[in-house]
Amino acid sequence: MTSFKLTLATLVASVAIAGAAAARDQIQISGSSTVLPYAKIVAETFGETFPNFKTPVVESGGTGAGLKEFCKGVGADTIDIANASRKIKDSELDTCKKAGVTEVEEIKIGYDGIVFATDAGNPDLKLTPKDLYLGLAAEIVKDGKLVANPYKKWSEINPSLPDATIAAYIPGEKHGTREVFEEKVLHAGCADTGAEKAIKETIKDEKEQARKCIAVRKDGLAVDIDGDYSETLARIAANKSGIGVFGLSFYENNADKLKVATVNDVVPSTETVASGKYPVSRPLFFYVKKAHLGVIPGLKEYVEFFLDDQMIGPDSPLAAYGLVSAPDAEREAGRKAFADGKTL
Amino acid sequence: MSDVTSSAFQAQASARPGRRDIGIAKRYAAERRFRAYGVAAILTGVFFLAVLLWTVVSNGYTAFLQTTITLPITFSEKVIDPKNERADNPQKLMAANYPLLVRDALIQELGIDANDRAKVKLATDMISASARTQLRDIVVANPQVIGQTLPVAILAEGNIDSANKGQIDLKADEANRKVKNQQLAWMDQLREKGALTKQFNTGLFTFGASSRPEAAGIGVAALGSFYMMLIVLVLALPIGVAASIYLEEFAPKNRFTDLIEVNINNLAAVPSIVYGLLGLAIFINFAGLPRSASLVGGLVLTLMTLPTIIIATRAALKAVPPSIRAAALGLGASKMQTIFHHVLPLAMPGILTGTIIGLAHALGETAPLLLIGMVAFVVDYPGSPLEPSTALPVQIYMWANEAERAFVERTSGAIMVLLVFLIVMNLGAILLRRRFERRW
Numbered sequence: 169m170t171s172f173k174l175t176l177a178t179l180v181a182s183v184a185i186a187g188a189a190a191a192r193d194q195i196q197i198s199g200s201s202t203v204l205p206y207a208k209i210v211a212e213t214f215g216e217t218f219p220n221f222k223t224p225v226v227e228s229g230g231t232g233a234g235l236k237e238f239c240k241g242v243g244a245d246t247i248d249i250a251n252a253s254r255k256i257k258d259s260e261l262d263t264c265k266k267a268g269v270t271e272v273e274e275i276k277i278g279y280d281g282i283v284f285a286t287d288a289g290n291p292d293l294k295l296t297p298k299d300l301y302l303g304l305a306a307e308i309v310k311d312g313k314l315v316a317n318p319y320k321k322w323s324e325i326n327p328s329l330p331d332a333t334i335a336a337y338i339p340g341e342k343h344g345t346r347e348v349f350e351e352k353v354l355h356a357g358c359a360d361t362g363a364e365k366a367i368k369e370t371i372k373d374e375k376e377q378a379r380k381c382i383a384v385r386k387d388g389l390a391v392d393i394d395g396d397y398s399e400t401l402a403r404i405a406a407n408k409s410g411i412g413v414f415g416l417s418f419y420e421n422n423a424d425k426l427k428v429a430t431v432n433d434v435v436p437s438t439e440t441v442a443s444g445k446y447p448v449s450r451p452l453f454f455y456v457k458k459a460h461l462g463v464i465p466g467l468k469e470y471v472e473f474f475l476d477d478q479m480i481g482p483d484s485p486l487a488a489y490g491l492v493s494a495p496d497a498e499r500e501a502g503r504k505a506f507a508d509g510k511t512l
Numbered sequence: 513m514s515d516v517t518s519s520a521f522q523a524q525a526s527a528r529p530g531r532r533d534i535g536i537a538k539r540y541a542a543e544r545r546f547r548a549y550g551v552a553a554i555l556t557g558v559f560f561l562a563v564l565l566w567t568v569v570s571n572g573y574t575a576f577l578q579t580t581i582t583l584p585i586t587f588s589e590k591v592i593d594p595k596n597e598r599a600d601n602p603q604k605l606m607a608a609n610y611p612l613l614v615r616d617a618l619i620q621e622l623g624i625d626a627n628d629r630a631k632v633k634l635a636t637d638m639i640s641a642s643a644r645t646q647l648r649d650i651v652v653a654n655p656q657v658i659g660q661t662l663p664v665a666i667l668a669e670g671n672i673d674s675a676n677k678g679q680i681d682l683k684a685d686e687a688n689r690k691v692k693n694q695q696l697a698w699m700d701q702l703r704e705k706g707a708l709t710k711q712f713n714t715g716l717f718t719f720g721a722s723s724r725p726e727a728a729g730i731g732v733a734a735l736g737s738f739y740m741m742l743i744v745l746v747l748a749l750p751i752g753v754a755a756s757i758y759l760e761e762f763a764p765k766n767r768f769t770d771l772i773e774v775n776i777n778n779l780a781a782v783p784s785i786v787y788g789l790l791g792l793a794i795f796i797n798f799a800g801l802p803r804s805a806s807l808v809g810g811l812v813l814t815l816m817t818l819p820t821i822i823i824a825t826r827a828a829l830k831a832v833p834p835s836i837r838a839a840a841l842g843l844g845a846s847k848m849q850t851i852f853h854h855v856l857p858l859a860m861p862g863i864l865t866g867t868i869i870g871l872a873h874a875l876g877e878t879a880p881l882l883l884i885g886m887v888a889f890v891v892d893y894p895g896s897p898l899e900p901s902t903a904l905p906v907q908i909y910m911w912a913n914e915a916e917r918a919f920v921e922r923t924s925g926a927i928m929v930l931l932v933f934l935i936v937m938n939l940g941a942i943l944l945r946r947r948f949e950r951r952w
Contacts, residue, residue, distance in 0.1 A: 178886040194892075194899070194900060195899070196803060196804065196885075198885070200689075201913070204889070205723060205914075206546050206917065207889075208721075208722075208723040208889045209723045211891070212722055212723050212724075212891055213641075214647050215891055215892070216644060217607075219606050222892050223890075223891035223892050224901040225804055225885075225888050225889065225891075226889040227804065227887060228887060228888070228889075228910070229882065229887065230912075231531075239884075241790050245796070245802065245803070245805070249869065288684065288688075310877050395913075396913040396915050397913075397915065398912060398914070416581065417915065418915045419919070421690065421915035421916055422915065422917070423687075423688035423689070423690075424680065424681045424684035424689050424690075425681075455788050479782075480588060486642070
């Protein structure tokens with residue numbers, strides 16, 4: 169029993185000491201699962217290149233959850249960096265400022281394409297935002313009136329599409345990817361089909377108009393995937409005619425199992441995303457607390473290392489993994505903004 | 513009276529000659545049916561277990577082998593330390609251009625022209641980017657190797673490893689494949705020379721997390737899980753046993769203790785994520801303990817395991833016959849002496865079994881760790897429970913979400929390791945029970 173008491177006492181003591189010894193020698197990062205693979209590559213290479221700093225710890229949990237952690241306050245017991253697959257919202261920035269995180273630096277790391285893909289055994293697939301909207305929206309326009317989506321098969325929408333029941337696996341609402349999907353595909357399709365006009369005529373409230381335009385059908389033909397892309401891949405393996413939404417890098421790593429669809433006749437690739445020809449893409453970011461620079465060892469070096477061309481340039485490991493590099497001038501501007509300490 | 517009964521009996525016997533129908537055939541049939549249901553239930557369970565084990569093992573056994581390429585590496589002084597500064601400044605050895613050594617050895621082995629940049633790039637892509645640290649560790653550990661040529665088994669890149677194990681569909685269009693035809697030809701060439709071989713994957717057990725599948729391992733996760741199990745054992749066992757002894761032996765039976773009992777049973781069924789929320793609020797936000805630390809994970813899992821241990825301990829204490837207590841008290845032992853000299857030792861096997869099952873449960877838990885930041889990419893070994901680390905099931909979860917093909921087998925490989933740990937713990941529980949349990 170005495171040995172028990174002793175260990176218990178040491179543990180209690182160590183808990184007490186831990187509260188005091190809060191200084192940290194390791195960078196802590198949280199946020200988007202889309203940015204996670206890139207952050208992991210940079211963190212690992214950073215740890216190898218700078219043996220005097222510890223390898224940063226990268227948590228995954230989603231853009232929203234990461235920014236929430238980030239905005240908890242300043243100090244060694246809060247995280248240093250939040251990865252985000254979308255821009256920080258004004259409401260989130262307000263929360264940050266209220267909690268004392270007044271100086272937030274925004275860093276754009278590059279672009280990510282969002283692709284539609286089916287099982288590799290299927291014939292070529294050509295999609296447009298219009299077809300996708302007609303297949304996936306909750307309500308569409310018929311004879312000038314809004315009706316519940318009647319389509320059950322892709323071929324009913326467009327004879328050139330496969331004669332298969334509509335089954336789409338789209339990112340769930342907690343994903344940053346969902347927002348891009350809504351904006352670049354559903355909203356574009358909503359405008360193209362004339363549904364936006366019909367909605368504006370029938371509904372007055374602007375928020376309600378926007379919400380209606382991106383509402384996804386709830387009859388089971390469009391499935392929200394709250395897990396990661398590997399779950400979408402498994403769904404497609406089970407339902408060969410299903411269409412899934414993936415990140416470009418995930419698709420490139422599994423190109424032997426998937427067939428990618430063109431959008432507006434553009435094949436998604438790092439080149440077409442970088443040139444802006446492929447319509448469904450988004451910038452990726454991370455946010456740094458300026459107050460932590462120079463306090464947490466290695467934080468400044470990590471950000472500089474991340475922004476270096478050997479990490480995010482066109483011939484870098486991140487580009488090899490599937491990140492679409494920003495144009496030269498934009499990367500240079502990003503480095504300059506960080507050197508100047510520009511905050512939001 | 514007897515007249516009446518006997519006549520009634522005779523009347524019955526005469527009415528129904530031969531055997532009475534008391535439903536024997538029906539009852540036997542019911543029993544046979546029930547047995548069949550039982551067997552069917554067990555078979556269903558066994559079938560799903562077999563499917564689970566088969567998928568895990570068939571996907572995962574290849575993870576225990578790793579493709580390596582053995583190359584004669586010339587540790588050229590010109591590349592590593594051109595100005596001969598290593599005596600004054602050992603840091604020079606850390607930053608040297610080690611990948612160049614691998615590149616030179618590889619293009620010589622494959623007979624590639626060094627000026628054919630596309631081919632050189634294709635060839636160096638076959639080698640893991642971890643070769644830099646691998647060679648650096650060799651040189652830093654023993655600077656005498658500079659100037660020598662030694663054969664070094666270098667990790668092959670994850671996709672080459674997958675191709676070597678036949679996990680990449682080679683019939684797919686070359687453009688859609690991560691491994692190109694030229695690389696496959698080189699692999700054959702190296703295999704014939706005996707340079708490209710599959711070796712036992714020690715890295716799977718020793719490496720930390722990595723973005724490169726070939727350099728990823730469960731070392732950090734296993735150590736984090738070990739720290740947490742230790743903390744759970746050291747905290748949950750004494751607290752749980754003390755609570756149950758008090759509740760079972762000393763506490764008066766009244767509304768208040770009834771309420772406590774109901775709450776304990778309730779807590780045992782609370783979803784584990786709730787404990788994660790509690791841990792985030794109390795240990796991180798209020799007590800200021802570091803994020804991602806296995807100490808916080810251990811404390812959260814302790815809270816989660818406590819109800820299980822208390823329930824098991826109380827059951828074990830209840831199972832000790834009252835005659836033992838009565839005998840000890842009758843011989844003049846105090847209540848304390850009765851409990852600690854007689855009741856507790858006899859209840860120990862049951863308590864330990866409950867504890868081990870509680871620990872096994874805690875070992876497989878991911879949900880509460882998500883909120884306290886332990887679902888994370890951690891490369892460095894944690895020196896203490898206060899440093900960031902991760903846990904075995906978390907590593908499995910994170911690998912399952914990776915895009916690279918080579919992580920599929922590693923996910924299953926890590927599941928196998930976790931299953932082995934769980935089997936060992938549960939076997940321990942059964943053995944303890946067999947060895948020490950007393951029946952009355």
